[in-house]
Amino acid sequence: MFSYTFHWNQAFRALPQMLDGALVTLEIALLSMAIGLALAIALTLFRLSGNRALSGIATAWVEVARNTPALFQIYMAHFGLGNFGIHLSPFTALLAGIAFNNAGYLAENFRGALKAIPDTQTRAGRSLGMSSLQAFRYIVLPQMLRIAFLPATNQMVWAILMTSLGVTVSMNSDLAGVTQELNARSFRTFEFFALAAVIYYVIAKVVTLAARLLAARMFRY
Amino acid sequence: MIEIENVHKSFGPLEVLKGIDLTVKKGEVVTIIGGSGSGKSTLLTCINGLETIASGRVVIDGTDVHAKGTDLNKLRQKVGIVFQQWNAFPHLTVLENVMLAPRKVLGLSKEKAEEIAVKQLTHVGLAEKLGVYPNRMSGGQQQRMAIARALAMSPTYMLFDEVTSALDPMLVGEVLDTLRMLASEGMTMICVTHEMKFAREVSDRVAFFHQGIMAEIAPPEQLFDAPQHTETKKFLAATH
Numbered sequence: 080m081f082s083y084t085f086h087w088n089q090a091f092r093a094l095p096q097m098l099d100g101a102l103v104t105l106e107i108a109l110l111s112m113a114i115g116l117a118l119a120i121a122l123t124l125f126r127l128s129g130n131r132a133l134s135g136i137a138t139a140w141v142e143v144a145r146n147t148p149a150l151f152q153i154y155m156a157h158f159g160l161g162n163f164g165i166h167l168s169p170f171t172a173l174l175a176g177i178a179f180n181n182a183g184y185l186a187e188n189f190r191g192a193l194k195a196i197p198d199t200q201t202r203a204g205r206s207l208g209m210s211s212l213q214a215f216r217y218i219v220l221p222q223m224l225r226i227a228f229l230p231a232t233n234q235m236v237w238a239i240l241m242t243s244l245g246v247t248v249s250m251n252s253d254l255a256g257v258t259q260e261l262n263a264r265s266f267r268t269f270e271f272f273a274l275a276a277v278i279y280y281v282i283a284k285v286v287t288l289a290a291r292l293l294a295a296r297m298f299r300y
Numbered sequence: 301m302i303e304i305e306n307v308h309k310s311f312g313p314l315e316v317l318k319g320i321d322l323t324v325k326k327g328e329v330v331t332i333i334g335g336s337g338s339g340k341s342t343l344l345t346c347i348n349g350l351e352t353i354a355s356g357r358v359v360i361d362g363t364d365v366h367a368k369g370t371d372l373n374k375l376r377q378k379v380g381i382v383f384q385q386w387n388a389f390p391h392l393t394v395l396e397n398v399m400l401a402p403r404k405v406l407g408l409s410k411e412k413a414e415e416i417a418v419k420q421l422t423h424v425g426l427a428e429k430l431g432v433y434p435n436r437m438s439g440g441q442q443q444r445m446a447i448a449r450a451l452a453m454s455p456t457y458m459l460f461d462e463v464t465s466a467l468d469p470m471l472v473g474e475v476l477d478t479l480r481m482l483a484s485e486g487m488t489m490i491c492v493t494h495e496m497k498f499a500r501e502v503s504d505r506v507a508f509f510h511q512g513i514m515a516e517i518a519p520p521e522q523l524f525d526a527p528q529h530t531e532t533k534k535f536l537a538a539t540h
Binding site: 199200202203204205206207208209210213217218221222225298299300 | 348350373374376377380381383385387389390391392400401404405433434435446449450453
């Protein structure tokens, strides 16, 4: 019943190709985080603005990003927008989909962090003669970043793993795409995907570890 | 001089200050005692404009605190306040906590701000704790740090809002000692407190608040030993 013979050599020979793919994966994940962070800050400000339209947009964004499959978000960016004549390349569509998802989760993360800091902190700053902007900049923001940092790291790991959904929109240069093509040519499915999984695992672990070290340096209290 | 004239203040339907009049001269120490909800703490936050008032006036050295156009940030440099909850900034060391406002608000150089901070922290007995984060200190130490933080702005007036109420009984003494020291140095102070012995010792005048009204104000000997108002008598009988 178990007559499959492993051919690991074939997979290992393709390792350089797969590592090139891993770099593309990392690139998309990092870009999607940078864009997601910028959007999340904007969404957080929208929510705080008190303007109904702006906070409505922000709330809708967060709701959709967090409560629909990431796969659909990427599909929409590629095929959905295509219906309206907006044609994004697989790379751009994948990036847009993940950035959309990141922004939703990070905005919620920021909101929680902001809520966790008692008003009395701002009050203490104001009572020392600081403007509300100064109190936010020097007292609230640094504490917020600490609270938001580790959840943001989780989102980064999640972004790395989400890039694999790119295969559904014919993305073929990232790790999942490269692996899928190698698989299609050789049918060594187990070997290639196992090796790819190990690479994803290592990247995710390295990112988590690096973030922990960085956090320990940045937040010493 | 702090002049409080017929100040009214409400939170929703609840009127917490019902026409307070009080003048505090430079160098004077006035303590305010009274039950919970009597409006004593609210009055302090109205003095430095952290809370708005419904009517009346608070005038500090000629500046109307609640007038339109008053620069409250500037005014607050002159009027320090320390709260029941000390509100240490947890992400900064003790030294940085005290240096922050002199640097960012007064625009002092790092060296100058540090010099002032070290001086004030030494003054309140925290010279050994400069590089420590607040969460490594006791409540009493954090409260003394909060006092140093306010003093670093060289205020003319200091407001203390039940600064020992959230402390373990063991730690109350060290904070009161710090206040006694400030009083003896001639700092103008308004202290809301539940520490009757302390109020009797340091005050030039003691005010008794009851349900949003200043029922009685007198030198400590008189207020504690020969209270005039029925409510003062009741309150003192209950707390002694």
